Amino acid sequence: MRVRFPERTSGRFPARASGPTPAGGRWRAPCAVVAGAFPALAFPAPSLWWLAYAALVPWLLLVRSAGSPRRAAREAWLGGAGFLLAVHHWLLPSLHVFILVLAALLGLLWVPWGLLVHRLLGGRPGPGRVAAALVLVPAGWLLAELVRSWEYLGGPWGLLGASQWQVPPALRLASVGGVWLVGLLLVAVNTALAALLALPRARLAGLAGLTGCAAVTAGVWWWAPQPRAVGTARIAVVQPGVIDGPVRRLEREEALTRTLAGRGVDLVVWGESSVGTDLGADPALRARLAALSRTVGADLLVNVDARRSDRPGIFKSSVLVGPDGPTGDRYDKMRLVPFGEYVPARSLLGWATSVGKAATEDRRRGDRQVVMTLPSGRGAGLRIGPLVCFETAFPDMSRHLAADGARVLVAQSSTSSFQHGWAPAQHASLAALRAAETWRPMVHATLTGVSAVADAHGRPVGRRLGTDASAAAVYDVPLASGTSPYVRTGDWAVYAALAALALYGGVAGARARVRRSASLRC
Structure with missing residues (x-):
């Protein structure tokens, strides 16, 4: 066993170890x-x-x-x-x-x-x-x-x-x-x-x-x-912009949707929280949306943010509405935004509601993903996979929708609290990434923020609707067939x-x- 003695420089003290000086x-x-x-x-x-x-x-x-x-x-x-x-x-x-x-x-x-x-x-x-x-x-x-x-x-x-x-x-x-x-x-x-x-x-x-x-x-x-091109779907996005109050917002969404009549669209997509009343408890609202679907000649995908009449609690739900009213296809958001839609360990962290805009009441979660089939109009038979806002950040969710047969991924979002920051552009950019991963085009429709569409390669389709837009835009979305390696093999x-x-x-x-x-x- 060898014994090593400290090296000396001059005098009695060992050399200082190399490294940053205190300053x-x-x-x-x-x-x-x-x-x-x-x-x-x-x-x-x-x-x-x-x-x-x-x-x-x-x-x-x-x-x-x-x-x-x-x-x-x-x-x-x-x-x-x-x-x-x-x-x-x-x-x-x-x-x-x-x-x-x-x-x-x-x-x-x-x-x-x-x-x-x-x-x-x-x-x-x-x-x-x-x-x-x-x-x-x-x-x-x-x-x-x-x-x-x-x-x-x-x-x-x-x-x-x-x-x-x-x-x-x-x-x-x-x-x-x-x-x-x-x-x-x-x-x-x-x-x-x-x-x-x-x-x-x-x-x-x-x-x-x-x-x-x-x-x-x-x-x-x-x-x-690479994916194979197999036709197109004509999908419209309705972005009302920043409007105070659910009543005025709904009126603006209806007005923008009516401008799509005669334009041959297959599906009209509204943003997250576009409807503030549970459709199950409001027959008048169901009738209004059904009439709007008949006017346009296409199904509507709306997003309801309301307390449910058939289940306890508040849900955020994608609901498909046809000319005869809701079709029965409904997706309840599964992954909620921490603090924005619920407070983790509220008994310990509930104080966050007093220093910021944390949720005062937790939203409820859905328990499964849903692939919807359009029942009517030119787009009848088209299968779509809805995601709500934050969920577009999760690669596994879009991958599972593609594996379950979705031909188009549809995201409903709202960034009304972050209009003047980086969030809207960051969120919209995820559409390109999820589309490329799954070989499925993605429509990212916002209540406010940036709306965008990407094809199955992740390339942009048409023009974006920026944070200052209050408009309806129609996109000819290229469809694709095949299964991407990522969908097939996973992570x-x-x-x-x-x-x-x-x-x-x-x-x-x-x-x-x-x-x-x-x-x-x-």
């Missing part, structure tokens, strides 16, 4: 917050999508240079909080100071990622460690995104891969592995760039990582299957990343036991 250390915490927030610029409204390929590099370099694993964990936590604050800053008017608490708590999910970065990229790693980092650092990032995507923790809003909603190669990747595969490759590119910049001994491994990411993207672009990219982390954990644990046994023998 530099004071700046590391705010730098971590800023570095974590930087990738938010890749999302709408700025939409600097190209920034995502290098936006994590400053954060990676900061964490890898931390003087200890504890400091690396802290800087990963602060960066995660900064990222969440930047991506969700538009919630500040609604949640006020509570958004800081949420960001701080959810930022802890990046601690394991930071420890991985420090362990694999810290110091002077060789090609082997950097090669492992090219797999494990993206997997660690995906783990943080996956946990925070749980609906009770806020859902998958602001996934890094979603910043690439307008990039055709990224949308092709999404059709194979969903938004998760896009995010994994983005983090891998950032990791390779960090190695090229800061790790002279492993630059070849960094270059190989970049080459590998490019090769995967090119391979998917050239060899992945394989997630399982592969988790398997890589589990394997690394197992190997690291085995090595630790071997070292412990060796030290005991000595």
